[in-house]
Amino acid sequence: MANVKQLRVNGQVRTVDIDESKPLLEALRENLDLTGTKYGCGEGQCGACTVHVDGVAKRSCLITVGEVADSAITTIEGLATHDHLHPLQQAFLDVEAMQCAYCTSGMIMSGASLLKRLPNPSDAEIDKAMEGNICRCGTHNRIRAAIRLAATSMKEVAR
Amino acid sequence: MKTRTLDPALIEPERYELQAEIEADLDVDRRGFFGAMGGGLVVLSLLSEAGAQEPARAKGGRRGGGGAAPREIGAWIHIGEDGNVTAFTGKMEEGQNIRTSLSQGVAEELRVPVARVKLVMADTALSPFDMGTFGSRTTPAMLPQMRSAAAAARLALIDLAAEKWKVERASLVATDGHIKRNDTGETIGYGELTHGQKLLKTIGPEASTTPADKWEVLGHPTPKVNGRAYVTGGHQYASDIKREGMRYGKVIHPPGPGAKLLSADEAAANAIPGVTIVRDGDFLALVAPGSHLVRQAVEALKPKWSPSNGSSDQTLFNDLHPEESKAVGETQSTKEGWKSLVARYTVAYIAHAPMEPRAAVAEWQDGKLTVWTGTSRPFGVKGELTQALGIPDANVRVIVPDTGGGYGGKHTGEAAVEAAKLARAVKAPVKVIWTREDEFAHAYLRPAGVIEASAAVHPNGTISRWSFDNYNSGGSGIDSPYRVESPRQAFHQTKSPLRQGSYRALASTANHFARESFMDELAHVAGLDPLEFRLKNIREPRLRAVLTAAADKFGWGKRPSRDGITGSGLACGTEKGGFVGTAAEVEIDAKTGRVHVRRLVVAFECGAITNPDGVKNQAEGGVIMGLGGALFEAIKFKDGAVANARFSKYRVPRFSDVPPIEIVLLDRKDLPSAGAGEAPIIGVAPAIGNAIFNATGRRLRAIPMVPEGLKV
Ligand code: FES
Ligand code: FES
Numbered sequence: 001m002a003n004v005k006q007l008r009v010n011g012q013v014r015t016v017d018i019d020e021s022k023p024l025l026e027a028l029r030e031n032l033d034l035t036g037t038k039y040g041c042g043e044g045q046c047g048a049c050t051v052h053v054d055g056v057a058k059r060s061c062l063i064t065v066g067e068v069a070d071s072a073i074t075t076i077e078g079l080a081t082h083d084h085l086h087p088l089q090q091a092f093l094d095v096e097a098m099q100c101a102y103c104t105s106g107m108i109m110s111g112a113s114l115l116k117r118l119p120n121p122s123d124a125e126i127d128k129a130m131e132g133n134i135c136r137c138g139t140h141n142r143i144r145a146a147i148r149l150a151a152t153s154m155k156e157v158a159r
Numbered sequence: 160m161k162t163r164t165l166d167p168a169l170i171e172p173e174r175y176e177l178q179a180e181i182e183a184d185l186d187v188d189r190r191g192f193f194g195a196m197g198g199g200l201v202v203l204s205l206l207s208e209a210g211a212q213e214p215a216r217a218k219g220g221r222r223g224g225g226g227a228a229p230r231e232i233g234a235w236i237h238i239g240e241d242g243n244v245t246a247f248t249g250k251m252e253e254g255q256n257i258r259t260s261l262s263q264g265v266a267e268e269l270r271v272p273v274a275r276v277k278l279v280m281a282d283t284a285l286s287p288f289d290m291g292t293f294g295s296r297t298t299p300a301m302l303p304q305m306r307s308a309a310a311a312a313r314l315a316l317i318d319l320a321a322e323k324w325k326v327e328r329a330s331l332v333a334t335d336g337h338i339k340r341n342d343t344g345e346t347i348g349y350g351e352l353t354h355g356q357k358l359l360k361t362i363g364p365e366a367s368t369t370p371a372d373k374w375e376v377l378g379h380p381t382p383k384v385n386g387r388a389y390v391t392g393g394h395q396y397a398s399d400i401k402r403e404g405m406r407y408g409k410v411i412h413p414p415g416p417g418a419k420l421l422s423a424d425e426a427a428a429n430a431i432p433g434v435t436i437v438r439d440g441d442f443l444a445l446v447a448p449g450s451h452l453v454r455q456a457v458e459a460l461k462p463k464w465s466p467s468n469g470s471s472d473q474t475l476f477n478d479l480h481p482e483e484s485k486a487v488g489e490t491q492s493t494k495e496g497w498k499s500l501v502a503r504y505t506v507a508y509i510a511h512a513p514m515e516p517r518a519a520v521a522e523w524q525d526g527k528l529t530v531w532t533g534t535s536r537p538f539g540v541k542g543e544l545t546q547a548l549g550i551p552d553a554n555v556r557v558i559v560p561d562t563g564g565g566y567g568g569k570h571t572g573e574a575a576v577e578a579a580k581l582a583r584a585v586k587a588p589v590k591v592i593w594t595r596e597d598e599f600a601h602a603y604l605r606p607a608g609v610i611e612a613s614a615a616v617h618p619n620g621t622i623s624r625w626s627f628d629n630y631n632s633g634g635s636g637i638d639s640p641y642r643v644e645s646p647r648q649a650f651h652q653t654k655s656p657l658r659q660g661s662y663r664a665l666a667s668t669a670n671h672f673a674r675e676s677f678m679d680e681l682a683h684v685a686g687l688d689p690l691e692f693r694l695k696n697i698r699e700p701r702l703r704a705v706l707t708a709a710a711d712k713f714g715w716g717k718r719p720s721r722d723g724i725t726g727s728g729l730a731c732g733t734e735k736g737g738f739v740g741t742a743a744e745v746e747i748d749a750k751t752g753r754v755h756v757r758r759l760v761v762a763f764e765c766g767a768i769t770n771p772d773g774v775k776n777q778a779e780g781g782v783i784m785g786l787g788g789a790l791f792e793a794i795k796f797k798d799g800a801v802a803n804a805r806f807s808k809y810r811v812p813r814f815s816d817v818p819p820i821e822i823v824l825l826d827r828k829d830l831p832s833a834g835a836g837e838a839p840i841i842g843v844a845p846a847i848g849n850a851i852f853n854a855t856g857r858r859l860r861a862i863p864m865v866p867e868g869l870k871v
Contacts (some may be wrong), residue, residue: 015219021451023451026450030406030407034392036393036771038398038515039390043807045806046514046595065816075392077393081392091592093382093383096386096387096772098390099255100253100254100514100565101389101390101397102514102515104389108390126814131814132755132813134811135565136514136811137780138817139780140814141819141820
């Protein structure tokens with residue numbers, strides 16, 4: 001079993017020494033102390049562990065460190081630029097799209113990836129992209145509203 | 160050693176609200192209230208008048224704070240020499256937003272911005288004893304205590320300023336963290352006033368607070384106080400805590416009741432570097448420097464168990480209460496036009512399935528144990544640890560970081576006890592996070608139940624001979640709010656084949672499902688409109704108000720007539736001081752049988768509203784949680800063991816299941832505030848069931864109603 005020696009996370013090259021078969025989720029949480037990414041099921045069913053791999057939302061519980069050794073990984077901790085929240089993070093605050101917020105990191109990472117792909121998603125497109133993320137507190141309608149709000153604010157910035 | 164039996168009057172009288180004898184003395188007693196926080200002003204909010212001291216104490220107060228502090232403390236507030244406000248409560252935050260609403264309460268009474276208030280919650284070394292965060296008690300009970308303490312602190316600050324300036328108290332006001340002289344406009348900060356002081360003041364439960372119609376902070380939308388930490392991934396849940404030298408542990412749970420460990424390949428697990436096996440009879444656990452290694456060790460171990468014994472979901476309802484040969488579902492008529500009806504409803508076991516599973520980090524230092532864990536009963540879990548580890552109460556500290564939602568499912572401390580045992584065994588801090596499978600299979604469940612109802616109804620809408628029996632699911636919400644002469648209702652305890660416990664709104668969901676479905680059935684046989692029929696029989700004006708509000712907003716009068724595809728339904732009820740009216744519209748996909756809930760309107764009244772958006776958020780959440788139990792959530796089991804312990808086998812509501820939800824809030828500033836987390840769930844299942852009946856003529860008497868869709 002080979003070990004991975006470097007990971008590119010949140011714009012930094014981190015020196016590590018991690019068994020390549022370790023799930024990315026555990027490497028982030030245990031080796032890199034990036035605990036914003038959460039465990040919810042370990043089988044790709046809940047979305048709590050969602051991160052971006054080369055800009056695309058992926059379930060970090062299903063990916064091994066070996067598979068992303070050459071990729072750029074972004075976690076919830078790296079989504080804001082300097083002190084500037086991502087528009088979706090801001091929108092989550094604006095419409096209070098959370099209760100316990102345990103699902104929030106995954107929701108934001110899935111939503112941000114959707115907005116990158118489809119800057120103006122329809123309701124059906126939002127549901128489709130978010131279907132794999134579970135919220136047990138029941139904040140779904142607020143999350144939809146936050147995604148729509150972020151889409152609007154991103155459009156305004158772009159203009 | 161002082162122990163206290165919980166006062167039954169203070170808690171929900173429900174057998175599933177777990178009770179325990181708990182050590183009641185407060186660590187802060189011994190340390191002195193100023194030990195941890197430094198000088199300043201401390202106000203203790205007492206639970207009973209008996210312990211309260213004379214208001215004259217406020218002036219000068221008791222210096223030093225070294226005397227024995229009163230035991231019956233509900234909350235305490237410290238105003239530091241720097242003017243910082245810290246409030247202490249034994250309640251915990253799990254998404255119900257009480258960190259924000261309690262902070263609002265303190266800010267309101269102390270006339271400071273919400274951001275100036277720091278809340279220390281659920282730390283057994285610092286917080287006053289608390290039975291637990293359940294039963295929607297925080298808003299009606301803890302919020303008034305906090306507000307009283309804060310209001311008393313404000314008065315004490317005014318006293319200090321009056322003394323300092325030698326002016327009448329009436330000429331002073333508190334504003335924005337300062338006391339201001341009305342005559343000169345001069346101000347002095349709270350910190351300046353408390354500087355060099357050690358004032359201790361105690362107040363009773365009836366201290367006066369700002370009335371709801373004068374609120375400036377409470378009653379107004381207030382953003383979540385630590386929202387930014389959540390959206391940036393910075394907040395640390397118990398599962399995120401890391402300690403120096405910490406290792407990861409997992410206890411191998413028997414698959415079901417009675418299963419005995421036959422064999423385990425310990426040598427193979429031991430061969431994995433860094434792995435320690437902890438074994439004591441059937442207690443088998445693994446500890447390693449990373450979760451990945453723990454999992455590899457579990458695989459290597461290949462534990463073999465003898466078969467478990469127990470029953471299966473196939474016979475569940477018959478086991479709970481055999482169906483008698485009553486003419487269920489049949490109508491019988493009398494000469495006078497009365498029609499009588501008997502119905503039997505069933506309710507499946509469901510899981511809380513919290514997104515954050517049980518988790519704990521335990522650390523031992525010099526025989527003292529500190530555990531960080533997500534539980535709604537920090538002092539209860541402290542008791543569990545004291546017992547399980549056989550150490551004195553004084554040596555255990557439980558800290559509950561703001562936790563992932565538990566919905567009534569985190570009253571117990573399994574992970575805490577496991578982490579503490581493993582940490583002692585390997586002489587290092589240990590983190591235990593239950594896997595999703597553990598959480599489904601080994602946590603407790605919402606009780607299953609059978610409910611039998613019978614009554615007679617007259618075409619003029621009068622109800623008689625009401626009888627209502629609940630087997631196993633519980634007594635909450637069993638009393639009918641409708642006008643019936645000598646109703647008979649009873650809750651019958653039975654032997655539950657699976658481990659069961661509290662769940663959001665307890666048995667109220669089951670009892671409302673049965674009663675509100677049955678009311679719809681009665682309306683139908685009497686040939687009456689379900690709304691009119693209910694309104695004719697409701698006694699309580701608050702219930703009438705929410706039902707009418709929901710029906711109006713929904714447009715009940717204009718609903719489409721039955722076409723086999725779309726339908727509308729109503730339900731109403733009350734729980735934990737909140738009143739709720741629910742209207743649902745469903746659409747049935749004739750091809751797939753999928754029942755789409757198209758729209759939900761929920762009118763909710765919980766007294767004076769403390770944080771309107773927070774209440775809405777809670778109501779929406781309860782409704783969505785209710786959708787799962789109404790439509791498709793059910794635990795399957797065989798030989799006493801849970802058989803669908805995964806999200807891929809246990810369906811919870813997802814985005815495509817969630818319709819637009821309109822919440823109509825009725826604000827009753829003249830009534831005390833009640834909690835918002837529980838009542839809104841109770842109307843969901845019956846409103847949907849009644850809508851399905853309205854659409855198709857099919858009466859569904861089991862929840863979940865359509866786990867496999869509606870066969871049409
Ligand atoms: S933990 Fe990865 S999808 Fe649930
Ligand atoms: S906010 Fe608690 S799980 Fe989504």
